[in-house]
Amino acid sequence: MPKVLQIEVLTGVFRLLSDETRLRILCVLRESELAVGELQKILGLGQSTLSTQLGLLKEQDLVAGRKEGQKVLYRVPRNGKEDPKLDIIENALQSAPAAKWYERDKRNLNKVLQERSDRSREFFNTQAVQNMPSPGQTWLALSNGLIRLIRNQRIADLGCGNGRLAVLLALSGNAVTGIDSSEEQIRLARGNADKGAADGEAGNGNPVFKHAPMEDTGLPAAGFDVVIMSQSLHHAAKPKEAIAESHRLLAPGGRILILDLLAHGEEWMRTKFGDFWLGFTRTDLETWLKEGGFSAVHFEITGPSQDYPEIEGLLVQAEKQ
Numbered sequence: 001m002p003k004v005l006q007i008e009v010l011t012g013v014f015r016l017l018s019d020e021t022r023l024r025i026l027c028v029l030r031e032s033e034l035a036v037g038e039l040q041k042i043l044g045l046g047q048s049t050l051s052t053q054l055g056l057l058k059e060q061d062l063v064a065g066r067k068e069g070q071k072v073l074y075r076v077p078r079n080g081k082e083d084p085k086l087d088i089i090e091n092a093l094q095s096a097p098a099a100k101w102y103e104r105d106k107r108n109l110n111k112v113l114q115e116r117s118d119r120s121r122e123f124f125n126t127q128a129v130q131n132m133p134s135p136g137q138t139w140l141a142l143s144n145g146l147i148r149l150i151r152n153q154r155i156a157d158l159g160c161g162n163g164r165l166a167v168l169l170a171l172s173g174n175a176v177t178g179i180d181s182s183e184e185q186i187r188l189a190r191g192n193a194d195k196g197a198a199d200g201e202a203g204n205g206n207p208v209f210k211h212a213p214m215e216d217t218g219l220p221a222a223g224f225d226v227v228i229m230s231q232s233l234h235h236a237a238k239p240k241e242a243i244a245e246s247h248r249l250l251a252p253g254g255r256i257l258i259l260d261l262l263a264h265g266e267e268w269m270r271t272k273f274g275d276f277w278l279g280f281t282r283t284d285l286e287t288w289l290k291e292g293g294f295s296a297v298h299f300e301i302t303g304p305s306q307d308y309p310e311i312e313g314l315l316v317q318a319e320k321q
Helices: 007-017 021-032 035-045 046-059 084-093 102-124 137-146 166-173 181-196 239-249 270-272 282-291
Strands: 064-068 071-075 154-158 174-179 208-211 225-228 250-261 294-304 313-321
Touching: 007 021, 021 035, 021 046, 021 084, 021 102, 021 208, 035 046, 035 071, 035 102, 046 064, 071 154, 137 166, 154 166, 154 239, 166 181, 166 294, 174 181, 225 239, 239 250, 239 282, 282 294, 282 313
Parallel strands: 154 174, 154 225, 174 208, 225 250
Antiparallel strands: 064 071, 250 313, 294 313
């Protein structure tokens, strides 16, 4: 049953609607959220008059404001709930196009909104701004956000290490199996998965972790949609066989993603990070993938990290037909 307004409230709403200025304010605020200065440009009103009228409309909750930096932006509230007062406003404003002020205010509104767009375009047309990172704009934030878009996939993470990537993928709603040849890394990975579960994050369940070499995982054939090797292939004793094992694990149409290092001569990587291979050439990876049965190979050099500018990263994708 529709909510019935008290007579005092109903009378107050109709009293507000009896004024042309307030009707004009409501009409433009129904179309867009606007600041006081923008309302002044559109309606041609002084700040004092406008502030008074906005105050009267706010008293009846016909206009809402929110702080945006140094400005307050106003709008006709829409909260998805039944509100008889707002229904009255909507019905009243249906007749607004017939008013003599309507087309003029509409033109002014469109002009103000175009000025907004022009200011934004001019700002981002400057080369300095295009090359300047903004607060919160990190590759970590972007990659974590993109991972959250991957859902309902069966994923094998070969050389999973401490399981951070596997846990993120599982929390996004994927069935994830992590493989690593190090017992200690598998122990850490299970601990990270348990911590994620204890923190109450919802997903498709905890990832499963198994101690095994990536060249011979013991996992069922054609049981996965995606195989990931993230900075792990250069630790494999036999990388060609690891790629062949990935092909065996994938269902038809499945994809492999390899994130690794381009071939380099930095011998200290063997001691500091335990690398067996000092990266890979494009020819080696493309040859191993094609010999392993993959097609649609995409190879990309992703560049160095800030900490190790002498070593280039690479990204390789391919598909099992």
